[in-house]
Structures are given as structure tokens and as C-alpha cells.
Amino acid sequence: MKVFRADLHTHTVLSPCGDLEMSPVNIVRIAKERGVDILGITDHNSTLHAALIRQLAEKEGIMVMMGAEVTTKEEVHCLCFFETEHLLSDFQIYLDQHLPKIPNDTKYFGYQVVVNEEEEIVQEIENLLISGLNQGINEVEQKVHELQGLFIPAHINKAQNSIISQLGFLPPDLKVDALEISMHITKDEFLSKNEYLKGYTFIQSSDAHYVDNIGNVCTNFFMEELSFAEIRKALSLKDGRKIELEKE
Numbered sequence: 001m002k003v004f005r006a007d008l009h010t011h012t013v014l015s016p017c018g019d020l021e022m023s024p025v026n027i028v029r030i031a032k033e034r035g036v037d038i039l040g041i042t043d044h045n046s047t048l049h050a051a052l053i054r055q056l057a058e059k060e061g062i063m064v065m066m067g068a069e070v071t072t073k074e075e076v077h078c079l080c081f082f083e084t085e086h087l088l089s090d091f092q093i094y095l096d097q098h099l100p101k102i103p104n105d106t107k108y109f110g111y112q113v114v115v116n117e118e119e120e121i122v123q124e125i126e127n128l129l130i131s132g133l134n135q136g137i138n139e140v141e142q143k144v145h146e147l148q149g150l151f152i153p154a155h156i157n158k159a160q161n162s163i164i165s166q167l168g169f170l171p172p173d174l175k176v177d178a179l180e181i182s183m184h185i186t187k188d189e190f191l192s193k194n195e196y197l198k199g200y201t202f203i204q205s206s207d208a209h210y211v212d213n214i215g216n217v218c219t220n221f222f223m224e225e226l227s228f229a230e231i232r233k234a235l236s237l238k239d240g241r242k243i244e245l246e247k248e
Contacts, residue, residue: 001222001240006231007031007215008040008065009079009154009180009205012049015069016110016130019210023119024053026211032060034215037226040205042069042079042154044129045099047092048114051085056117063226068095069154071130072137077154077161079180080144083228087147094143098133137163141175150232151175155182155207157190170197178203178235183217186247201235204245220244 011018012027031039039062041050050066057064066088067081082088103126104112114123133140144151153163153170156179163170170179178201181190187202203219222242223230234241 001224004037004063004221004223004226005035005215005218005246006038006040006203006221007036007206007208007218008038008081008152008203009042009069009207010040010214011069011207011209012041012043012053013111013113013115014043014046014049014125014129015209016044016104016112016128017209018043018110020111021211022209023115024049024056025117025119027053027214028056028060028062030211030214031057031062036062036215036218038063038065038221038231040065040067040079040081042067044069045071045095045131045133046125046129047082047088047095048123048125050088052117065150065228065231067149070095070140071132071161072140073132073135074137074166075132075161076137076163076166078137078140078163079150079152079154080140081150081152082147083149087149090147091143091149095133098135099127099129100131100134102128102131104128137167138174145175150177150235152178152180152203154180157181157185164194170200176200177232180205182207183247187245201237201243202245203235203243204247218246220246
């Protein structure tokens with residue numbers, strides 16, 4: 001098996017909280033410098049930068065997991081990934097249908113812009129992307145899996161916008177492909193207070209909003225090659241594939 005470093009939680013300038021330096025070109029450049037092999041693009045409730053970053057990253061030998069960080073009706077953040085641009089597009093339609101039409105206040109929340117390879121602004125998103133969808137977490141999970149995607153509740157150790165902070169626990173009937181913890185805790189520290197989650201697969205990501213954060217913490221994937229199918233197997237611990245956190 002080969003070892004691939006994955007940072008599966010990265011925001012771009014499209015997220016209102018993303019720094020203006022988080023352009024597709026800069027993100028790929030820094031990921032290459034930091035030795036990141038797999039990069040998850042997870043803007044808040046939007047997938048619009050993922051395809052371009054995938055194209056740019058492929059030239060550098062980096063695999064991009066295209067997706068979004070979705071905010072559910074319960075204010076739970078979840079990472080959602082899709083294999084193809086067609087499936088990603090279908091999910092974007094779903095997001096557009098269920099995101100409340102609340103205008104963004106750029107002075108308060110920040111800009112929400114889509115840029116091209118030349119870092120020129122090609123679109124500005126008017127509706128606030130950090131709002132919660134009108135869909136519950138079970139509905140989001142079902143839609144992701146309907147589109148053959150991966151569903152990973154984000155930074156579940158955090159005191160806000162995590163499944164534990166919002167619901168109090170992880171529902172046993174929720175079909176998750178893994179659980180993410182933030183870079184500020186180890187898996188052992190987290191499980192010491194949440195022993196009932198020992199049977200789940202964990203990843204750890206940077207949740208980068210600034211270029212200096214990219215690749216600060218990664219998850220090592222032990223796989224045959226860089227592919228969506230191999231990542232799915234590693235998360236499921238199938239056929240000898242596995243993952244290990246860099247900060248155990």
C-alpha cells in the first residue's frame with residue numbers, strides 16, 4: 001500500500017469566512033508545497049470552486065475531493081464529497097433549492113466570490129452561504145448517499161456547529177462514512193469523553209480558511225492509488241486499506 005496525505009477540509013475565497021488569498025491557484029500551490037496528496041474543497045453550502053481546483057490540482061499530481069461543508073437545519077456542519085462533476089452539479093442544485101434566500105452583508109460576513117484561473121472574479125453569490133439549509137441532517141445524509149457521495153460530520157469535538165454540540169450525541173441510525181475531529185484535539189482525547197464512538201472511522205483536517213493553515217494537519221490514507229473508490233475503501237477499512245491520523 002502507498003501512503004497519501006489528505007487534508008479534506010479546505011475553504012476558498014467563495015466562503016465568506018475564507019481569506020481573500022484562498023484562490024484556487026494559491027490553494028493548489030500551497031498544497032503542493034506542503035506535501036498534500038488529497039485535498040478536500042469544502043466551501044460553505046456551495047460547490048462552485050471544486051471543479052476548477054480539481055483541474056488545477058491534477059496538473060500537480062494532487063487529487064481533489066469535490067464537495068461542500070453543508071450546514072443542516074440543526075446548524076450541524078457536514079462534509080459532503082462527490083466523485084464526478086455531474087453528481088457535484090446535482091448536489092449544487094439541491095443546495096440552491098434548500099438554502100434560504102438571505103442576502104449576504106459583505107461588511108459583516110465577507111465577500112462570496114467565484115474566481116477563475118487568472119484570479120478574476122466571475123461571479124458573486126448574493127445569498128448568505130453560511131445559513132442553515134431547510135433540510136435536517138438525515139435528509140442531507142440521504143441525498144448525499146443517493147448521489148453515491150461520502151458523508152462526514154465535521155469537527156465533531158467543537159462546541160458549536162458540530163453534531164454533538166447541536167444534537168448532544170451521534171444518532172446510531174445516521175449513516176456516516178467517517179467522523180472528523182479538528183486539529184485542536186487528538187482522537188484519544190476525544191474518545192476518552194465519547195467512548196461510544198470507538199467503532200467509527202476518524203479523519204482529522206485543517207479546516208483551512210487561510211493559506212498558512214493548508215496541510216497543517218492531515219490524515220494518512222493507505223491505498224493502492226489515488227481514486228474516489230480507494231478513499232471509500234480506506235474509510236471503510238476494506239481490502240487492507242486503512243487510515244491513520246497524524247496526531248493520534
